[in-house]
Amino acid sequence: MLKLSASPMNNVGASVETCNLCGYKEFTDIVRKDGYRLVRCQNCRLLFVSNPPSEVQRAHLYSFESGYHAVLDMDPAASAFHECEASLNLRLLRKYVNSGRLLDVGCSTGIFLGAALASGWSGQGLEYSPDSSKIAREAHGLDVQTGELRPDTYAPSSFDVVTFWDVIEHLPDPRGTLTLVIDILAPGGLLLLKTPNADGLYPRLALRLARQLGFWGHAEPPGHLYQFSVESLTKLAQQSGFEVVAVHHQRIPISYSFGSVGQWFRSFKWAAYCAMFVPLAWLGPFVRQGDDQVLVVRKPG
Numbered sequence: 001m002l003k004l005s006a007s008p009m010n011n012v013g014a015s016v017e018t019c020n021l022c023g024y025k026e027f028t029d030i031v032r033k034d035g036y037r038l039v040r041c042q043n044c045r046l047l048f049v050s051n052p053p054s055e056v057q058r059a060h061l062y063s064f065e066s067g068y069h070a071v072l073d074m075d076p077a078a079s080a081f082h083e084c085e086a087s088l089n090l091r092l093l094r095k096y097v098n099s100g101r102l103l104d105v106g107c108s109t110g111i112f113l114g115a116a117l118a119s120g121w122s123g124q125g126l127e128y129s130p131d132s133s134k135i136a137r138e139a140h141g142l143d144v145q146t147g148e149l150r151p152d153t154y155a156p157s158s159f160d161v162v163t164f165w166d167v168i169e170h171l172p173d174p175r176g177t178l179t180l181v182i183d184i185l186a187p188g189g190l191l192l193l194k195t196p197n198a199d200g201l202y203p204r205l206a207l208r209l210a211r212q213l214g215f216w217g218h219a220e221p222p223g224h225l226y227q228f229s230v231e232s233l234t235k236l237a238q239q240s241g242f243e244v245v246a247v248h249h250q251r252i253p254i255s256y257s258f259g260s261v262g263q264w265f266r267s268f269k270w271a272a273y274c275a276m277f278v279p280l281a282w283l284g285p286f287v288r289q290g291d292d293q294v295l296v297v298r299k300p301g
Helices: 055-061 076-093 111-118 130-138 174-184 201-208 230-239 254-258 261-265 268-287
Strands: 027-033 036-041 047-049 101-105 122-127 144-146 159-165 185-196 243-250 292-298
Touching (some): 076 159, 122 130, 159 174, 174 185, 174 230, 185 230, 201 268, 230 243, 254 268, 261 268
Parallel strands (some): 159 185
Antiparallel strands (some): 243 292
C-alpha cells in the first residue's frame, strides 16, 4: 500500500449514482477527505468515494510523475518492506495450494510475482501503471501486461490462482472485475483478495469520531475508491459466484497508519489520536477485527 496524492478539484469524474455492490441509489454522507466525499450505501452499507477522479486523473495517480512507486526499486527500505509483504502473502497462499498457474492482478513492479515464480509457480502479472509494469518486464524479466482486466485479456480457465494484493479497493468497478476473474479461473481455482477492513476495531471506532474530528485516518481517497468490510467483501465475492474458503484478519503496519513513534508527537491532537487508536489497531487481529483482511474464495467445481 502506497499513499497517493492528487489535486482533487482537477479532472474529478462523474458522481457515482448507484452502489457497485447492490445497485441502490440512496447514500449517507460519512466524511470528506482531501476534497473527496465518502458515503455509505443505505441498503448494503458499502463505503465508497461518491466523486471519484476522472480516468485522466486516475491514470496520472499511477504514474511515476505523481510519485507512485517511483523509488520502489531504488529505496532499500521501501524494497525491504514490499519484499517482506510479498513473503507473507506467498506464505499465506501456500496454506491452500503450493503450485500452479498464477495471475497477480495489480502486480506493480513484480515483487510478489517474482517470489512466486522462484518458489515453483508459473505465472503472469497484470498492472494498470505503465511505469510499474515496464520495470516488471525490463528490470525483472517478468511476463506482465499493462492495463486492466477485460473480457478478452485472458482465455477462460487460464489460471489456478488469481491474487489481488491491496488492489480491489482501487478499482472503479470491483463487481464487474470479479465476474471476469471467475471466468479466467479453472474450476476449483482460488482467488485471494487482500484489502483494508473498514469494520476493523480501529477503523470502526475511529469512524465514530470522524465527524467531530473532521478526519478518518483509515480512508485513503482518491487511491482507495472503496472501503470494504468483511461482510461487504464476502457479499461481493458471493454475488460473483465464488464460495468463501476463509477470512484472515491482519494488521496494516502501525507505521503506515500512524507514522513512526517520533511522528506520533508532532502535535498534541495527533498524539492524542495515536494514544487512543494505536492500541486498537494493534489489538484488532487478535479479536478477529483487524484493519486488514484477506478473503480466500474458490470457484465452484
